[in-house]
Amino acid sequence: MKISKIEADLKSRAKAAFVLDDAAVAGFCLAAPPPHIKADASIAWPIAGAKLLKKPPLKIAEELAAALGGEVEAGVVPPGFVNITFTPAFLFAALRGLEKPGSLHRPEYAGEKINLEFVSANPTGPMHLASGRGATLGDSLARIWKELGAEVATEFYVNNVGRQVEKLGLSLKARFEGKEPPEDGYQGDYLKDLAAALPKEAADWTDAQFSEYAVAEMLKLHKADMAAFGVQFDRWFLESELHQAGGPAKALATLRERGMAYEKEGAVWFGSSSELESDDKDRVLVKADGRNTYFLNDIAYHLNKFSRGFGRLIDILGADHHGYVPRMEAAVKALGSGAFKVIIHQQVSLLRGKEVVKMSKRAGDFISLKELVDDVGVDACRFFFASRGPNTHLNFDIELAKKKSNENPVYYVQYVHARICSIFDNAAGKGVDPAAGFDESKVVINKEERALMLKLLWLEKTLSDCARDNSPHHLTTYLTELAASFHSFYDQHKVLDPENKELTAYRLFLLKSVNGVIAKGLALLGVSAPERM
Numbered sequence: 001m002k003i004s005k006i007e008a009d010l011k012s013r014a015k016a017a018f019v020l021d022d023a024a025v026a027g028f029c030l031a032a033p034p035p036h037i038k039a040d041a042s043i044a045w046p047i048a049g050a051k052l053l054k055k056p057p058l059k060i061a062e063e064l065a066a067a068l069g070g071e072v073e074a075g076v077v078p079p080g081f082v083n084i085t086f087t088p089a090f091l092f093a094a095l096r097g098l099e100k101p102g103s104l105h106r107p108e109y110a111g112e113k114i115n116l117e118f119v120s121a122n123p124t125g126p127m128h129l130a131s132g133r134g135a136t137l138g139d140s141l142a143r144i145w146k147e148l149g150a151e152v153a154t155e156f157y158v159n160n161v162g163r164q165v166e167k168l169g170l171s172l173k174a175r176f177e178g179k180e181p182p183e184d185g186y187q188g189d190y191l192k193d194l195a196a197a198l199p200k201e202a203a204d205w206t207d208a209q210f211s212e213y214a215v216a217e218m219l220k221l222h223k224a225d226m227a228a229f230g231v232q233f234d235r236w237f238l239e240s241e242l243h244q245a246g247g248p249a250k251a252l253a254t255l256r257e258r259g260m261a262y263e264k265e266g267a268v269w270f271g272s273s274s275e276l277e278s279d280d281k282d283r284v285l286v287k288a289d290g291r292n293t294y295f296l297n298d299i300a301y302h303l304n305k306f307s308r309g310f311g312r313l314i315d316i317l318g319a320d321h322h323g324y325v326p327r328m329e330a331a332v333k334a335l336g337s338g339a340f341k342v343i344i345h346q347q348v349s350l351l352r353g354k355e356v357v358k359m360s361k362r363a364g365d366f367i368s369l370k371e372l373v374d375d376v377g378v379d380a381c382r383f384f385f386a387s388r389g390p391n392t393h394l395n396f397d398i399e400l401a402k403k404k405s406n407e408n409p410v411y412y413v414q415y416v417h418a419r420i421c422s423i424f425d426n427a428a429g430k431g432v433d434p435a436a437g438f439d440e441s442k443v444v445i446n447k448e449e450r451a452l453m454l455k456l457l458w459l460e461k462t463l464s465d466c467a468r469d470n471s472p473h474h475l476t477t478y479l480t481e482l483a484a485s486f487h488s489f490y491d492q493h494k495v496l497d498p499e500n501k502e503l504t505a506y507r508l509f510l511l512k513s514v515n516g517v518i519a520k521g522l523a524l525l526g527v528s529a530p531e532r533m
Contacts, residue, residue, distance in 0.1 A: 002097055003030060003041075003460050004106050006090070010068060014045070017067035018060075024052055030084070032458055039075070039083035040454055046080035056080075091453045092440045095513045104460050105149035109467075112150040115305045116142050118316035119226070120157040123218035124168045125188055127225040127369040129348040130318050133394065135369075136385035136526065137345055138316045139231045140472035143524045144463050153310070156226075156233045157301060160215045160240050162294070168218075169211025176202055176210075225370055230378055230526040239297065247300035248292050251335075252285060254303060260334040261285060270295070270331065283327055299331045306337035314470075316343045316390075343470045345390035351397050376401040379527045383410035386525050389471040404533075409480055413518060414530055416483045420515040421531040423495055427508060432496060434512065438505040448489035452510060455482045456517050463524075472525060479521045486514055 011028045014020065025045070033042040046060035053060055057080025065074035065082050073085040086094075097103050118138025121131050142152045159165070171185035175195035181187055194217055202210070219236070226233065242248070252268065255261040260271050266288035285296040305313050313332070317324065325342045332340040350357045350367055357367055373381055380401035387409065388394045406412045424434055445453070455478075462478040495507045519529040 002094060002103065003457060004464075006030070006072065010043070010072070013067045014064055017063060018049075018053060020052075024049070030461075032454075032461075033083060037077075037083060040086045040457075041084040043082040043084065044080070046082065050080065086454075086457075088440065088443065088445055091445070091450075091457070094457050095453060095510070098456065098459070098513055098516060102149070104147050104463060106460070106464060107149075109145065109149040112145075112312065113310050114145060114150055114152045114312045114314060115155060115308070115310040116145075116152055116314045116316070117155045117157055117305075119222075119231075120159075120317075121222065122159050122164055123215045123222060124164055124186055125218065126190055126221055129350060129367060129369060129372060129396070130345070131225075132229065132369040132372065132381060133345050133348050133385045134316050134318065135226060135229055135231045136382050137343070137390055137472065140382075140386055140475075140525050141314075141316075141466070141470065143526070144466050144472060144475070147520075147524060148463055148467055153234045154232075155235045155237055155305075156222075158215075158219060158236055158238045160219075160238050161243060161297075162239075165211050165215055166207070168214045169207055169209075172198075172214045173205075173207065173210040225368075228373060228378070229369065230382065237301070239301075242297065242300055242304060245304075247304055248296050251296060251300035251303045255285070255299070255334060258334055258336065270299075270327075270334070295327060295331070298328060299335070302328070302332055302340070303335055303337065306335065310338065312339040312341070314341045314343065316345065319344060319346050341470070343390055346393045348385075348394045348396055351395055351399075353399065372396075372398075379414070380408070380410050382526045383413075383476060386472040387476040389469065389473045409476070410527060411533075413479045413483045413522065414528070415533055416486045417515055417518045417522070417529045418531055418533040419490075420486075420511050420518075423511060424508070427496055427504075430496065430498070432504060432508070434508050436501070436505040436508075438502045438509070442502065443506050446493070448485070448492055449507075449510060451485050452482075452489055452514060455485050456513055459517055459521070475521055475525060479518060482514065482518065482521075 007028075007030050010030070011025050014025055014028055015022075018024075027048050028043065028045045030041040030043060033039050043064070046064060047057045049060055050057045058076065058078055061076040061080045061082050065076050068074045068082070068084070072090070073087070075083045075085075077083060116138055119127075119131050119134050121127060127135075138154065142154050145152045167182065167185045171181035171187075172191050172195055174181045174185070175191045176198050181191070191214075194214065198213070202213075205213075223236070252261060255270065262269055262271055267284050268286035270283045270285050283295050284293050285299075286292055302313060315328070321342075322344060325344070328342065329340060332338075350372070369381075376398060384396055384401055385394065400408055401410075402408075404411055406415070427434055459478065462474050465474045466472050493507070495504065495511060497504050522529045
C-alpha cells in the first residue's frame with residue numbers, strides 16, 4: 001500500500017459519491033498537513049469543488065468524509081478540509097511495501113520514454129562549477145524518473161564542429177609553438193599542459209588536426225570528470241555524427257514540408273513569429289553563403305532524438321541560454337513530434353570564507369569541478385548542488401561542505417544511516433535477530449514513531465514533486481527532515497530492550513525502513529550512504 005494507491009482509491013470514492021468524471025477530480029490529492037494539524041494527510045478538494053457541485057465546501061467535505069473508510073479515518077474542519085488519519089495496519093503495510101522493487105512506480109510514468117540531455121559543455125576546457133550543478137540536476141532527475149517508472153536515456157551533446165573548435169585548435173597550436181593564443185582564443189593554463197604532451201610530429205599538423213586533437217583530449221577529461229562525479233551518460237553524441245547522417249538537411253526538409261521555412265535575401269528562414277507563439281521573430285536557418293546556423297543544427301539534433309522513439313525531450317542548460325528557449329520551443333513545436341522542456345539552472349558562486357571566488361573560463365581563471373571535488377568530496381558537492389531549485393542562485397560554502405558535524409546537511413543525513421547500521425551491529429553482537437517478527441496488532445505507536453512512519457510514507461510524494469518541478473531539492477529537504485525525525489525518536493526511545501523482545505523487533509523493523517529510505521534517497525542524489533563515520 002502507498003500514497004498513490006490510497007489517493008486513487010479515495011478519488012474513486014469521491015467520483016462515485018458525487019457522480020463526477022475524471023476531469024472533475026483532477027485536483028484531488030493528498031497533502032501533508034501543517035504541523036499544528038493533528039492528522040496524517042489532508043484533502044482540500046471540497047473547496048475547489050464547491051463551484052462545480054454548487055454546494056458549500058464544508059457540506060461537500062462532510063459528504064466526502066462519510067464516503068471514505070477502510071484504511072483511513074476522516075474528519076472535517078472549516079472551511080472544507082478533510083483531514084485523514086491512517087490506521088496502524090495501513091502504516092505497517094506501507095512500510096513493508098517500501099522494500100519491494102518498483103514500489104515507488106506511479107502510473108503516469110508507465111511507458112514514458114524520456115531523453116534527458118545535460119551538461120553538454122563545449123569541449124574547449126575543463127569542467128567548471130556550473131557543469132557540476134547541471135550534472136547533479138540531470139543525473140538526479142534521471143534516477144528519480146526511473147524510480148517513478150519512466151524509461152530514461154541520458155545524453156551529452158558534444159559540439160565538435162564549428163568556430164569555437166577552430167579557436168581551440170589555434171590556441172593549442174600557439175601554445176605548442178611557444179606563442180600566446182589569439183586574442184579571441186582560449187587562454188587557460190590547461191592548454192600549456194596539453195601542448196607540452198604533443199608529439200614532435202605536431203609541427204607538421206594542419207590547423208584542423210590541432211582542433212581534432214584538442215577536442216579528443218578535452219573529451220577524455222570531461223568523461224573522466226563525469227565518471228569521478230558519479231555520472232554515466234548512456235550516450236555521448238558527437239555533432240559530427242549528426243552532419244555525417246545528413247541531419248540538418250532532414251530537419252530543413254521537415255520544416256519545409258510543414259510550411260515553416262522560407263527564403264529571403266538569399267538565406268533560409270524559420271517562420272516562427274507568424275505561426276507560433278513561442279518566439280518573437282523569425283530566425284535564420286541557412287545563411288546566404290550556404291552555411292548552416294547553429295539553430296538549424298540544434299533543430300536537427302532534436303529531430304534525431306524524436307526519430308529514436310523518445311516521446312519527451314528535456315534539455316538542461318546554464319543561465320546564459322535563456323534566449324535559446326523560445327526559439328527551440330517554437331522549432332520543436334513546428335516539428336510536431338513530441339513534448340519538449342528546457343530547464344535553466346542558475347550560476348554557482350563559490351565562497352572561500354566570506355570572499356567570492358571569481359571565475360572566467362575564457363581567461364582560464366576559474367575553479368574547475370575537479371578541484372572542488374578533490375577539496376570537499378563528491379558527496380558534499382552533489383548534495384549541495386541538489387539542495388536548491390534550478391531557478392535559484394547557489395552559494396557554495398566550501399567550509400561548511402568540509403565540516404564533519406551536524407551543521408553540514410549531507411553529514412547530518414549520512415550520519416543517521418551510519419548510526420542505524422551501528423545499532424544493527426550492536427543487535428547482532430547481543431544475539432538479537434534483526435528479522436524477528438512481532439505482533440502488529442499489539443503495537444502501540446508513540447508520537448515519535450508515528451512521525452517517522454509518516455515521513456517514510458511521503459517519499460513517493462516527494463519524488464513526484466521532484467519530477468513535477470524538475471528539481472531534486474525536495475529530496476534533500478525530505479532527507480534532512482527524515483534525519484531530524486530519527487534524532488527526535490532516538491533521543492527519547494530505546495531500541496534494544498532485552499526485557500521486551502516484541503518492542504525491540506518492532507523498532508528494529510522501523511529503523512530498517514528508515515535506513516532503507518535514506519540509502520535510496522541518497523542514491524537518487526548520487527550520494528553514498530556510509531555504514532561507518
